[in-house]
Amino acid sequence: MYTFSNRLKIASFILMAVGVLGIGIGFMAAPSTVEEAKAIVAGHGDGHGDAHAVAEGHGSEMEHGDAHDASHDEHLLHQLQNKPWAALYVAAFFFFMIALGVLAFYAIQRAAQAGWSPLLFRVMEGITAYLVPGGIVVFAILALSVAHMNHLFVWMDPEVVAHDALLQGKAGFLNGTFFLIRAAVFLGGWILYREYSRKLSLAQDESNDDSNFKLNFRISAGFLVFYLITESMMSWDWIMSVDPHWFSTLFGWYIFASMFVSGITVIALVTIYLKARGYLPDVNDSHIHDLAKFMFGISIFWTYLWFSQFMLIWYSNIPEEVTYYVTRIADFNLPFFGMVAMNFLFPVLLLMNSDFKRTNWFVVMTGIVILAGHYMDIFNAIMPSTVGDQWFIGIPEIGSILFFTGFFIFFVFRALTKAPLQPKRNPFIEESKHFHY
Amino acid sequence: MASKVIHAFYNDDDVLMHAVKKVKAAKHHIEEVYCPFPVHGLDKAMGLAPTRIAITSFMYGCVGLTVAIVMMNYIMIEDWPQDIGGKPSFSYLENMPAFVPIMFELTVFFAAHLMVITFYLRSRLWPFKEAENPDVRTTDDHFLMEIEIHDNEQELRDLLMDTGAVEINITEK
Numbered sequence: 001m002y003t004f005s006n007r008l009k010i011a012s013f014i015l016m017a018v019g020v021l022g023i024g025i026g027f028m029a030a031p032s033t034v035e036e037a038k039a040i041v042a043g044h045g046d047g048h049g050d051a052h053a054v055a056e057g058h059g060s061e062m063e064h065g066d067a068h069d070a071s072h073d074e075h076l077l078h079q080l081q082n083k084p085w086a087a088l089y090v091a092a093f094f095f096f097m098i099a100l101g102v103l104a105f106y107a108i109q110r111a112a113q114a115g116w117s118p119l120l121f122r123v124m125e126g127i128t129a130y131l132v133p134g135g136i137v138v139f140a141i142l143a144l145s146v147a148h149m150n151h152l153f154v155w156m157d158p159e160v161v162a163h164d165a166l167l168q169g170k171a172g173f174l175n176g177t178f179f180l181i182r183a184a185v186f187l188g189g190w191i192l193y194r195e196y197s198r199k200l201s202l203a204q205d206e207s208n209d210d211s212n213f214k215l216n217f218r219i220s221a222g223f224l225v226f227y228l229i230t231e232s233m234m235s236w237d238w239i240m241s242v243d244p245h246w247f248s249t250l251f252g253w254y255i256f257a258s259m260f261v262s263g264i265t266v267i268a269l270v271t272i273y274l275k276a277r278g279y280l281p282d283v284n285d286s287h288i289h290d291l292a293k294f295m296f297g298i299s300i301f302w303t304y305l306w307f308s309q310f311m312l313i314w315y316s317n318i319p320e321e322v323t324y325y326v327t328r329i330a331d332f333n334l335p336f337f338g339m340v341a342m343n344f345l346f347p348v349l350l351l352m353n354s355d356f357k358r359t360n361w362f363v364v365m366t367g368i369v370i371l372a373g374h375y376m377d378i379f380n381a382i383m384p385s386t387v388g389d390q391w392f393i394g395i396p397e398i399g400s401i402l403f404f405t406g407f408f409i410f411f412v413f414r415a416l417t418k419a420p421l422q423p424k425r426n427p428f429i430e431e432s433k434h435f436h437y
Numbered sequence: 438m439a440s441k442v443i444h445a446f447y448n449d450d451d452v453l454m455h456a457v458k459k460v461k462a463a464k465h466h467i468e469e470v471y472c473p474f475p476v477h478g479l480d481k482a483m484g485l486a487p488t489r490i491a492i493t494s495f496m497y498g499c500v501g502l503t504v505a506i507v508m509m510n511y512i513m514i515e516d517w518p519q520d521i522g523g524k525p526s527f528s529y530l531e532n533m534p535a536f537v538p539i540m541f542e543l544t545v546f547f548a549a550h551l552m553v554i555t556f557y558l559r560s561r562l563w564p565f566k567e568a569e570n571p572d573v574r575t576t577d578d579h580f581l582m583e584i585e586i587h588d589n590e591q592e593l594r595d596l597l598m599d600t601g602a603v604e605i606n607i608t609e610k
Contacts, residue, residue, distance in 0.1 A: 317524070
């Protein structure tokens with residue numbers, strides 16, 4: 001049995017406390033009036049302020065100068081008010097997505113009746129325990145958005161919809177009530193499968209036959225169908241709809257690749273941590289090797305989807321589509337291209353060699369870069385439409401990351417203490433123990 | 438003087454693997470093992486040096502990537518400048534997204550084909566090459582272990598019989 005070490009527990013509490021502080025400062029610093037918003041932008045560094053002054057000067061020369069300025073200021077206020085919310089939402093979603101990616105990986109292992117991975121099932125079940133607290137937080141943020149506490153989702157604003165024919169056409173799908181009902185169905189389905197599969201997995205240890213194992217196989221196969229549909233719709237709802245005019249047909253896959261690689265990376269990191277603390281005695285280099293192969297492969301898969309989405313839109317150059325990349329390349333140049341280096345070049349070059357995939361510190365180092373890179377991926381998906389060029393990785397962003405890191409560690413490691421780390425009666429457990437490359 | 442070798446036949450890959458480990462443990466040098474299909478882990482059991490084909494594959498990939506870049510730059514930018522996607526920039530870098538699929542494909546093409554050719558050359562395989570198998574059964578259902586004899590015929594024969602060989606032959610090589 002694993003015991004949650006006090007040091008790790010205290011570390012998770014400290015992370016949460018510091019995080020709450022950072023989030024709090026972010027909310028306090030957000031402006032509540034247009035004047036405050038203008039003061040914040042004017043008070044920024046010289047370079048930034050100058051660029052804005054030029055833009056404003058240009059605006060006032062135009063015929064509708066005053067009206068334009070007023071709407072611009074209002075927009076600026078909303079962007080700055082969104083900042084702490086967006087920071088919170090990106091981090092909340094990112095950590096939730098890790099647990100969801102692990103759930104998909106777990107269901108695939110179950111449905112494939114994989115022989116190598118049963119030793120890691122308890123680690124995966126521990127990580128997916130975060131679906132409940134993480135899902136509640138994400139749902140709460142979405143519910144607060146529907147309640148007009150923030151302007152993350154512009155289609156939720158009746159003022160905006162009234163002047164926007166496209167949004168009126170989409171209102172049958174994109175409306176607050178249906179949005180929350182969908183979110184509840186997605187979360188309910190994922191959590192239901194997680195809890196039921198976990199129950200069967202524990203029951204298998206105490207049983208005399210393989211009936212629990214077989215039932216788990218069947219519900220996992222069924223769940224994967226549900227997951228692929230709901231995950232795709234979730235990505236439209238929770239991420240793509242922050243930019244409600246733009247759409248991409250492979251967006252669901254793209255977000256899936258991101259959550260899948262993040263989830264597998266976290267499985268590897270938690271496994272290496274537990275192994276270093278003397279748990280999981282039967283997990284060997286080959287298990288880590290296989291996880292690292294997945295990290296390598298899914299990183300390339302993510303890049304493939306990232307590039308496919310980019311190239312089609314770049315090539316066709318249709319104004320309503322290409323704005324998505326124009327904003328990102330103009331205002332988010334470093335995070336946008338930096339993310340590709342972190343999520344593609346780095347894992348490809350570091351994990352290409354077969355020996356490096358078996359070296360724990362290499363896997364940990366690459367894993368941390370991959371996780372940071374996929375945080376940036378979600379950041380780049382949410383921020384341009386909610387915060388615009390007012391983005392910055394400052395106190396609210398880092399505070400949110402710290403808070404959710406602590407929150408994640410606390411719930412995951414607490415769940416790991418609930419059951420023995422090695423399944424006893426999984427029919428493939430012997431194969432998993434003898435797994436070698 | 439031609440050397441004498443002992444040929445031990447096995448009809449199961451698990452038995453063969455155990456036999457190889459036993460023979461290695463007894464400090465005999467295994468010349469070669471002929472198999473009808475690749476046996477997982479046999480190279481490690483025999484103590485063969487690790488393969489360097491992965492390194493050649495990486496280098497061929499780099500060659501392929503370079504060929505693609507140089508080729509597309511010459512064809513699409515220098516020799517006959519093309520207006521790609523309504524963006525007449527005539528710069529390789531600004532048109533790069535259009536060339537990425539070709540860069541990827543040629544990297545894979547070069548790495549895969551040259552790696553196979555390298556493997557054939559390294560294994561001394563070419564068209565019309567006469568088979569080196571000492572016995573045709575190694576292409577069907579038998580495994581053959583070849584060990585050179587240095588005045589220890591009886592000792593080897595006993596050892597190999599012990600490991601579960603189904604047939605033992607002595608031949609001149």
